[in-house]
Amino acid sequence: MPIPPPPPLDAETMPRYTVDLAPQANPDLPPLEGEWLITNGIGSFAMGTAIGCNTRRYHSLLVASQNPPVERINTLAAMGEALVFDGDPVELNNHEFATDDGTTVFHPAGWRYLTHFHKDTACHWTYQVGPILLHKMLRLIWQRNVGVLTYRIEVAEGGGALPSSLVLTLTPFVALRDFHHLRASADPCWFSTETHARSFTVAAADLPTLRIAASRGHAAGPASEWRNFRYQIETARGQDDTEALLVPGSITCDFTDPQRLTKAERLLTVTFGTEATDWSLVEREDTRTPHLDRIIRNTTRDVNDTAAAEHLTKLALAGDDFVVRRSIGDRKLSTILAGYPWFADWGRDTMISLPGLLLCTGRFEEAGRTLTAYAENIRDGLIPNRFDDYGGEPHYNTVDASLWFVHAAMEYVRTSGDTALWDQLLHRACCQIVDAYRDGVPPEIGMHEDGLIWAGSEHTQLTWMDAKRDGVVFTPRHGKAVEINALWYRALCGLAEAKDGKPYADLTKLVKKSFVKTFWSDDLGYLIDHVNEHGVDESLRPNQVFAVSLPHSPLPRTKQKQVMKAMRDQLLTPMGLRTLPVTDPNYHPQCAGSMFQRDEAYHQGTVWAWPIGAYVEGYLRAHQFSAAARKHALKALAPLLDEMHTHSLGQLHEVFDGDAPHTPRGCMAQAWSVAEVLRAVALIERGG
Numbered sequence: 044m045p046i047p048p049p050p051p052l053d054a055e056t057m058p059r060y061t062v063d064l065a066p067q068a069n070p071d072l073p074p075l076e077g078e079w080l081i082t083n084g085i086g087s088f089a090m091g092t093a094i095g096c097n098t099r100r101y102h103s104l105l106v107a108s109q110n111p112p113v114e115r116i117n118t119l120a121a122m123g124e125a126l127v128f129d130g131d132p133v134e135l136n137n138h139e140f141a142t143d144d145g146t147t148v149f150h151p152a153g154w155r156y157l158t159h160f161h162k163d164t165a166c167h168w169t170y171q172v173g174p175i176l177l178h179k180m181l182r183l184i185w186q187r188n189v190g191v192l193t194y195r196i197e198v199a200e201g202g203g204a205l206p207s208s209l210v211l212t213l214t215p216f217v218a219l220r221d222f223h224h225l226r227a228s229a230d231p232c233w234f235s236t237e238t239h240a241r242s243f244t245v246a247a248a249d250l251p252t253l254r255i256a257a258s259r260g261h262a263a264g265p266a267s268e269w270r271n272f273r274y275q276i277e278t279a280r281g282q283d284d285t286e287a288l289l290v291p292g293s294i295t296c297d298f299t300d301p302q303r304l305t306k307a308e309r310l311l312t313v314t315f316g317t318e319a320t321d322w323s324l325v326e327r328e329d330t331r332t333p334h335l336d337r338i339i340r341n342t343t344r345d346v347n348d349t350a351a352a353e354h355l356t357k358l359a360l361a362g363d364d365f366v367v368r369r370s371i372g373d374r375k376l377s378t379i380l381a382g383y384p385w386f387a388d389w390g391r392d393t394m395i396s397l398p399g400l401l402l403c404t405g406r407f408e409e410a411g412r413t414l415t416a417y418a419e420n421i422r423d424g425l426i427p428n429r430f431d432d433y434g435g436e437p438h439y440n441t442v443d444a445s446l447w448f449v450h451a452a453m454e455y456v457r458t459s460g461d462t463a464l465w466d467q468l469l470h471r472a473c474c475q476i477v478d479a480y481r482d483g484v485p486p487e488i489g490m491h492e493d494g495l496i497w498a499g500s501e502h503t504q505l506t507w508m509d510a511k512r513d514g515v516v517f518t519p520r521h522g523k524a525v526e527i528n529a530l531w532y533r534a535l536c537g538l539a540e541a542k543d544g545k546p547y548a549d550l551t552k553l554v555k556k557s558f559v560k561t562f563w564s565d566d567l568g569y570l571i572d573h574v575n576e577h578g579v580d581e582s583l584r585p586n587q588v589f590a591v592s593l594p595h596s597p598l599p600r601t602k603q604k605q606v607m608k609a610m611r612d613q614l615l616t617p618m619g620l621r622t623l624p625v626t627d628p629n630y631h632p633q634c635a636g637s638m639f640q641r642d643e644a645y646h647q648g649t650v651w652a653w654p655i656g657a658y659v660e661g662y663l664r665a666h667q668f669s670a671a672a673r674k675h676a677l678k679a680l681a682p683l684l685d686e687m688h689t690h691s692l693g694q695l696h697e698v699f700d701g702d703a704p705h706t707p708r709g710c711m712a713q714a715w716s717v718a719e720v721l722r723a724v725a726l727i728e729r730g731g
Contacts, residue, residue, distance in 0.1 A: 086112025174202030341405025399718030424479020522575025656719025
């Protein structure tokens with residue numbers, strides 16, 4: 044019986060993420076749980092908390108990418124709203140301010156009037172002040188650096204008598220700065236502001252002009268500086284946490300006698316961004332909706348289980364936030380941003396994320412464009428570890444990104460059937476990488492006589508466990524690392540199966556034998572982590588899971604099962620795999636504190652979500668996709684699927700504390716976290 048296609052996405056079928064706004068135990072403290080993200084497909088984004096109180100330097104109604112997907116500018120940090128009843132204002136916004144005595148204060152207390160918040164591809168708020176309901180929606184225009192706020196006034200039933208006059212006042216809080224940096228002063232002398240009948244323009248040296256325009260009402264100055272906005276997540280991260288914002292003036296709109304106003308007269312639309320206002324863009328249907336419709340249909344096309352289809356829908360929508368346009372020369376290619384709010388596109392993250400975000404969702408054209416963008420930037424057998432945040436030369440300083448590229452390219456051809464791109468570009472790129480590793484990539488990557496790859500030195504961090512601060516290498520893993528050589532074996536096997544693959548086939552036999560001899564420990568019952576001139580590191584880490592999960596495993600099935608048992612018994616948590624077991628003397632229970640403390644804990648016990656994909660695949664492969672294995676795998680994923688409705692609404696964090704309750708840390712939206720959970724759900728549903 045054919046599987047019916049999912050219904051088209053609309054306001055009723057779009058997944059929603061709602062925050063419980065029930066009265067708080069302490070009415071003087073705002074509920075700051077629930078962080079949201081919306082994006083526009085070119086690297087620009089909006090981000091904040093459910094109540095609208097900014098707690099990060101990155102929170103903004105529009106962070107605009109000037110050179111997609113990088114060179115990002117925090118433009119409009121917030122919009123203050125006040126309903127003015129007969130001349131008496133009721134402020135609806137929320138800010139935290141630092142005071143002279145070292146404490147902080149929240150002002151005003153707009154959250155007390157907030158009755159509802161939910162996020163889909165836009166953000167929606169409802170406030171009630173006496174008899175008046177104010178509905179607010181924030182959205183971004185797809186692939187344009189323009190944001191839109193829409194306000195709608197309604198009369199609440201049984202809300203009491205209406206005021207004789209009702210005015211909505213809007214106060215723009217302008218950051219207009221590099222999104223990484225705080226502005227110590229927003230004194231109007233640093234800005235150039237212009238006020239027009241219903242709009243403002245704000246400019247600062249070497250930055251794009253911010254344009255704010257209203258569909259109705261009246262704009263008026265003067266400009267002023269508001270100081271001491273405090274961002275508590277920055278405080279917790281041990282970074283600068285206060286800044287000043289510019290207010291260019293205010294916009295007022297009269298809504299007196301709302302019951303007699305037409306539907307159009309009860310609306311106010313405000314646009315803002317680094318492009319001139321094009322009202323036709325604002326008024327037309329969201330062009331992202333049909334784009335998302337295609338993705339959902341591709342992702343759920345052969346899924347029989349309703350719950351699995353719902354999970355895949357949410358994950359595919361989350362994944363779309365990371366897939367962005369990247370221009371190379373005159374060509375429009377694609378890439379994957381590693382995480383919001385601060386990461387750009389990193390080679391390792393992109394290649395790990397590509398199978399989940401682009402292959403499981405049928406986005407083959409974008410997958411091909413992404414692989415092309417990296418293949419054309421190979422240098423000395425390496426793909427870029429990351430493209431530069433400010434449009435400079437790519438950075439090349441990793442050993443695993445290129446091997447993940449080979450894996451992603453092979454999975455692309457297997458899944459899409461696109462042999463043309465393989466013949467034209469990808470096969471040559473993969474051979475270029477493998478040949479360079481075999482012959483040696485100066486100064487620190489090369490193959491030893493046993494066929495295994497050695498990489499790095501005591502002073503470099505070339506694997507994904509790359510934390511280093513103030514000259515301190517926290518997870519020294521130079522030498523022969525287990526996951527690097529699992530990826531190496533997978534690359535050789537894949538090329539051996541391709542055209543002219545005999546030289547690689549001969550090498551696979553040596554690598555397989557050397558892998559088991561070097562990494563397997565009968566005493567431990569699992570694989571060691573790495574070996575170098577100092578000896579053997581027997582730390583139990585999730586890195587060995589890739590020796591089981593990748594399509595070609597150098598291990599016999601009995602050893603595969605032993606590896607997965609060690610992962611399940613000692614590293615598996617509800618949020619993913621710990622990077623060390625709690626019994627290890629180097630285990631850190633929390634990834635918190637100063638930058639040094641966080642980096643120290645980053646791979647020393649901290650839970651990462653992304654290896655859960657390899658765990659699920661490894662467990663399924665080791666147990667031959669049995670019903671019991673599928674049941675266990677789904678149980679392992681369930682808490683992460685639930686997590687999408689709590690801290691990062693519709694997204695998944697980068698990392699979590701090693702100890703319960705596994706508090707989320709790092710990026711609030713991480714590409715490979717979403718990608719690998721998505722891929723794992725698809726594996727459980729569809730099989731290998």
